[in-house]
Every structure is written in C-alpha cells, then in structure tokens.
Amino acid sequence: MKSLTRILPVMVAALMIISLPALAVEGSMGQKAETGAGARKNECLIVAKNCGIDSINARVNMIEREISKGSAVYTHEELNTLERELKDATRMQKIYNNEFPPVAL
Numbered sequence: 001m002k003s004l005t006r007i008l009p010v011m012v013a014a015l016m017i018i019s020l021p022a023l024a025v026e027g028s029m030g031q032k033a034e035t036g037a038g039a040r041k042n043e044c045l046i047v048a049k050n051c052g053i054d055s056i057n058a059r060v061n062m063i064e065r066e067i068s069k070g071s072a073v074y075t076h077e078e079l080n081t082l083e084r085e086l087k088d089a090t091r092m093q094k095i096y097n098n099e100f101p102p103v104a105l
Helices: 002-027 043-047 056-067 076-096
Strands: 031-033 040-042
Touching: 040 043, 040 056, 043 056, 043 076, 056 076
Parallel strands: none
Antiparallel strands: 031 040
C-alpha cells in the first residue's frame, strides 16, 4: 500500500505533464485573434478541408468572406491557399449544381 501512495502521485504528475503539449495544440487550431484591427483569422480553412461546414455553398461563402479580409489578417501565402481552396470549392459547387456541360467519352 505504501508503494501505491508513492507511485500514484508520480503517475498523475507525469500524465499531466505529457498532456500539456496536446492541449496547447488543440487550443490553437480554432480562430486566432489578430492584433491591431481586431480581425480574426480562421486557421481551420487554411489547414483543414471540412472545418465542420455542412454545405459547399456555406464553404464558398466562408472562404470569400475570409479572402475579403485581405492582407490585414492573412499573409500572402495564406491568401494564395485560400484562393486555391475557393477555386476548388467553386468547381465542386458547379459539379453539384450540374453547371458543367456533359463530358463526351
């Protein structure tokens, strides 16, 4: 029993120390506040594909809204990434809405 009372606090402390980096990464994946104008950067659109968005129309609207924030919030590289994602999302939107002409095989 004495060994259990010695080992248990050490194990709990070790688990707490190990979990701190994972919690720090998890907390930084959402929206990141930008200094100055108070504009917010949506990190999820840059790193992830779905971001919890239910429809392709909502995704297109969200990407357009983020691009409109411009270089005050995003770096040039991030804006290029958002432009590529907007292009892909718009293409998928056209496919879903049958706006592309049929392809002859």
